[in-house]
Amino acid sequence: MLDEPTFDEINDAKANMDHIYDQADPRAYVRELGSVGYAIPTAAKPILQQLIPELRTKPDDTVRVLDLGCSYGINAALLKHDLTIDDLYDHWGLPELNRATTAEIIAQDKDFFAGLEPVENIEVIGLDVAENAVAFAEQAGLLDLGLTLDLESSPLPEAAREDLAPVDLVTSTGCVGYVTEKSFKELLPALTEGHGPWFANFVLRMFPFDAIADTLDEAGFVTEKLDETTFVQRAFASAQERESVLEQLIDQGIDPTGKETEGYLLAEFYLSRPREDAARKPLGRLLTAQDPDTTIIDHRGAKPFAQ
Known part of the structure; x- marks a missing residue:
């Protein structure tokens, strides 16, 4: 049996x-991530949009989302509005913003996002260790509430429990690896006070999800994985990163042939739900048919590193 590496060791790749x-x-976020075709929020959006109606008792119910690793509110922007991450790259990458102050950008964004027609009746709570990013997302009107917390090293504050109790859906699109089962253990008592939310996690293939799935299992949740489907997170930032990631995958017994060897970091989708919800409608019936294997999306001209 292969020794399982720590998340820190995997992150080093x-x-x-x-x-x-x-x-x-x-x-700076959109400049750097746009250059490597960071696409996972757009790839995740259609999956999350299929889950949200399932969490409504009535068509006009508000669904409350907790976005782990929310950063600047990217997932909130995409879920609330008819936007893709490319739209946000264009919006925040305008040349006239080069000399703008942060206060000017926030003022512009408050008007911009408030003027968009909402496509989902949802509220989004964002949780991240990045205080400045969370503050921006709140002030710009993307997050209904922002929580700056490091649950890997500190307990969940008592004051946050009331805010988290109504959450219907917990999402993450790449933070597993920085976030481990420790954070889920801290969140679960608050999240399960009222009802059992669903957990929708997009996880890079090189990060084992077992410990988080086991933690959720102990709390009464069943985890299902969407088989034969992977989601492009971004292109490798360098040849060195490509080789390090491929080596990490192979060391874990994961075959990257035809997947990461094509030049992209790839994620898989895990859905964890209360046992009765999973029994009522298995994942295969919950989501419409997905194209098997990976659809490579070369966003904004990002070029994968060839073999």
Whole structure:
């Protein structure tokens, strides 16, 4: 049996982009991630849009979403509005914003997002360790509430429990690897006070999901994986990152042939639900048919590193 690496060891294989995650506004974020075709929020959106109606008792019910690793409110923007991440790249990448202050960008965004027609009756709570990013997303009107917490090293504050109790859907699109079962253990008592939410996690293939699934299982949740479907997160940032990730996958017994070897970091989808919900409608019936295997989306001209 292969030794399972730690998440820290796996993260070492990836390019370090920590410098873009907690700035006062998203300009550096969209410049750097746009250059490598970061696409997972757009790839995840159709899946999440199929889950949201299932969580409504009545058609006009508000669905409350907790977005883990919310950053600057990207998933909130896409779920609330008819937007893709490419639209946000264009919006925050306008040349005239190069000399704008963060206050000017926030003022513009409050008007911009408030003027868009909402496509989903949802509220989004964002949780992230990045204080500046969360503050931006709140002030710009993307998050209904932002929580700056590090649940890997600190307990959930008592004051947050009331905010989390009504949550219907917990989402993540790439934070597993930084977030482990420790954060889920901290969240579960608050999230299950009222009813059992659903957990929709998009997880890079090189990060084992077993410990999180086991934690959720102990709390009465069943985890299903969407088989034979992978989602493009982004292109590799360098040849070195490509080789390091391929080596990490192979060391774990995961075959990257025809997948990561094509030049992209790929994620898989896991849905965890209360046992009775999973029994009522298995994942295969819940989602409309997905194209098997990976659809490579080369966003904004990002070029994968060839073999």
